[in-house]
Amino acid sequence: MTAKTNDGKVFYSNEKIYMPLPQQMGRGDKMGRGPYEKSGLIRDTSLPPLKTVKEQFEIPVYTETTKDGKQVRTIIANEFTVDVEVWYQPYGKKDDPGNAQKWFATSKKLTIEKGGI
Secondary structure, X not given: OEEEEOOOOEEEEOOOOOOOOOOOOOOOOOOOOOHHHHOOOOOOXXXXXXXXXXXXXXXXXXXXXXXXXXXXXXXXOOEEEEEEEEEEOOOOXXXXXXXXXXXXXXXXXXXXXXXXX
16 A cells, blocks of 8 residues: 555555465474475464455654754645555566456545544
């Protein structure tokens, strides 16, 4: 997901990767399809079928600097656009031909007002 100002400048970008558990659950002396399955992640970060998964991203909309011993906050943008894309990438790189498929994309315009978004 990315957050952009109205002129298209990206000021925040982040991604979340979901992947299945290793077949051997990281235990035993059997190797799976490769070393990444033997020493893979134990935590389940796969997308379960027919279940909604919600993610929360905290977008910093200001920068903090110290000027004359005081902290000064500068707002990056009062209005910005957040773009979210969900991709399926079974292997390799996103740029490999025929590999990655975009499943979902949405865009939402947000405004900072007094008292919050």
